Amino acid sequence: MLKKIIVSLLAIGIILVPNSANASSHAKSLQNLRMSEIMFAQMMIPHHEQAISMSETALKKSRNQEILKLSRQIKSLQSSETSQLTYWLKATNSSMAMDHDMKMSGMLTVKELASLKQLTGTQFDRTFLQLMIKHHQGALEMLDLISDSKNTEAKALAKAINSAQSKEITSMKLLLKKLK
16 A cells, blocks of 8 residues: 555656646755765666566566566556656756666676576566565665765655565565465
8 A cells, every 4th residue: 555655646746747836846856966866866767677677577478466466566666766766867967877887786687687588487487586586685775875865855765665675575575485
């Protein structure tokens, strides 16, 4: 239920952003984002995009109703968060990407992603859960970048990501036990 509320609030916030008065005041509230928050957004966008891509693969390949539900949830929530992070970068006239390569915790290799796409059945489900747990744990580590943020929106987003992904990790670990 909490996740639905968070998704709804994020969606409402994203819908309100184009309103000129709200967009202007919202953009001003983002002017106090520090380099750590900007770097977090630049890193978390591709991190979330990979989780969305993994979820889309699961939606095509899995027949497990719990994994399908989880994948829809991850895709929805992380799409909303990606829109929010993209807005941060646009509102602060920041580059969408970092000007240097930085290893992001939990990111899967090209080989891991290709291997996942080749799997089917329970083997796919098990591997998907193992890789998504690793991916989520990496995202939680990345929250350290904004752990001392003074920006209200950044703090709220960090709290929402921590809550949602911690719960999803717990759910995925339980699902993994059921599959063994």
